[in-house]
Amino acid sequence: MNYIKFAGPIIDDAMAEAVKQTLLSGWLTSGPRVAEFEAALSKYHGGRPTRVFTSATAAMEVAFEVCGIGAGDEVITSAMTFFSVGNMIEKVGAKTVFVDCDLTTRNINLDQVERAITPNTKAIVPTHFSGLPCDMDRLYAIANKHKLRVIEDAALAIGSTWRGLPVGAFGDIATFSFHPNKNMTTIEGGAAIFGDEREAQRAEIHRFHGISRLADGTRDITVAGGKFNMSDVSARLGLDQLAHLDEWCAHRQKLAAHYFAELESIAESLGLGLPAKAYTGGERGHSWNMFCVLLPLAKMSITRKQFIDAMHKENIGIGVSYEAMHLTTLFRGKARGHHEGEFAHAERISRETVTLPLHAGVTLADVERVCNALVRLLRESAK
Ligand SMILES: Cc1ncc(COP(=O)(O)O)c(C=O)c1O
Numbered sequence: 001m002n003y004i005k006f007a008g009p010i011i012d013d014a015m016a017e018a019v020k021q022t023l024l025s026g027w028l029t030s031g032p033r034v035a036e037f038e039a040a041l042s043k044y045h046g047g048r049p050t051r052v053f054t055s056a057t058a059a060m061e062v063a064f065e066v067c068g069i070g071a072g073d074e075v076i077t078s079a080m081t082f083f084s085v086g087n088m089i090e091k092v093g094a095k096t097v098f099v100d101c102d103l104t105t106r107n108i109n110l111d112q113v114e115r116a117i118t119p120n121t122k123a124i125v126p127t128h129f130s131g132l133p134c135d136m137d138r139l140y141a142i143a144n145k146h147k148l149r150v151i152e153d154a155a156l157a158i159g160s161t162w163r164g165l166p167v168g169a170f171g172d173i174a175t176f177s178f179h180p181n182k183n184m185t186t187i188e189g190g191a192a193i194f195g196d197e198r199e200a201q202r203a204e205i206h207r208f209h210g211i212s213r214l215a216d217g218t219r220d221i222t223v224a225g226g227k228f229n230m231s232d233v234s235a236r237l238g239l240d241q242l243a244h245l246d247e248w249c250a251h252r253q254k255l256a257a258h259y260f261a262e263l264e265s266i267a268e269s270l271g272l273g274l275p276a277k278a279y280t281g282g283e284r285g286h287s288w289n290m291f292c293v294l295l296p297l298a299k300m301s302i303t304r305k306q307f308i309d310a311m312h313k314e315n316i317g318i319g320v321s322y323e324a325m326h327l328t329t330l331f332r333g334k335a336r337g338h339h340e341g342e343f344a345h346a347e348r349i350s351r352e353t354v355t356l357p358l359h360a361g362v363t364l365a366d367v368e369r370v371c372n373a374l375v376r377l378l379r380e381s382a383k
Helices: 013-023 032-044 056-066 083-091 110-116 136-145 197-207 232-270 304-313 344-352 364-380
Strands: 050-053 074-078 095-099 121-125 149-153 173-177 190-193 211-213 219-221 291-294 353-356
Touching (some): 013 232, 032 190, 056 149, 056 173, 056 190, 095 110, 110 136, 291 344, 304 353, 304 364, 344 353
Parallel strands (some): 074 095, 074 121, 149 173
Antiparallel strands (some): 173 190, 291 353
């Protein structure tokens, strides 16, 4: 029985050969392939200014710097997102202001965002959870009304759309991840898409030591930059991956539809929480980076860890996304003072969520195997 990984990239022979040719080309670090990859990503996103980085985390840190976000500023984000968001807000010296998320879309609660705005608020960072776009009309109405920057955490959302436009093709700044678990990969890597070419140019300086080149051929540094430039080897892989993105997202959507077909009629009786159902045709084009469900732990005689181990024994990989960020040691600490009971949905998701296998290499038969094992385990462990 094959092992069904919960996430994973597709690297075919042609991609491996193209990477090999780049390795042998004599140019390894940022060069012509990075320029080509940035141009291709920009084209995919309606020609918007695009820069690539070593990760989405790096892209977000630089985006904050370019927006001038730092000490004294507040940045509103969801308690249900990946650690990198809170980490980067804190790293640039700003204060993370958490709000809760919706239980089924898992996206940031925009009512709570509005209530959390203070004179010190500088930006909103919404995550398009599992690739499902947030309500972009409402998000940008709030941001415009309060003159706030929006840095969209689109790490999981390359290939997602809103009213037919790719996420990143409109709005303020969007950051993407090309980690192997994402919809396409450059091994490690990320991108930021900007609404303003001057900000993209500043990001380019921030990502490479803060260096500006002078007319006499020497270099100057104008800001304390970082070292976040992507290699040509990664960019070459990214070019081929991007060419497959739409096909892979269409496959992901088919798999998600199959999960719903298998589970929808029995979810309620099992106590299983399914994610929000969203299709391609509507206003939200969901790229389905993840299919996350809530386990009925209160009705089960085994823990989530025992469930994951039992699925592993069935040769099925299961993930957990994410831990509620306000309850991590960093944010519980004296200085930040967060505690249980603040964000009910984020905390419940954090306790009960599991991610089922969903990626371009999964088949419809794999989905059926996963669902059969899941349902059997839930029935066997019912209290
Ligand atoms: C929601 C979300 N945001 C940001 C990131 C950071 O991406 P990267 O690993 O490219 O820095 C991740 C990574 O898993 C993520 O899941």
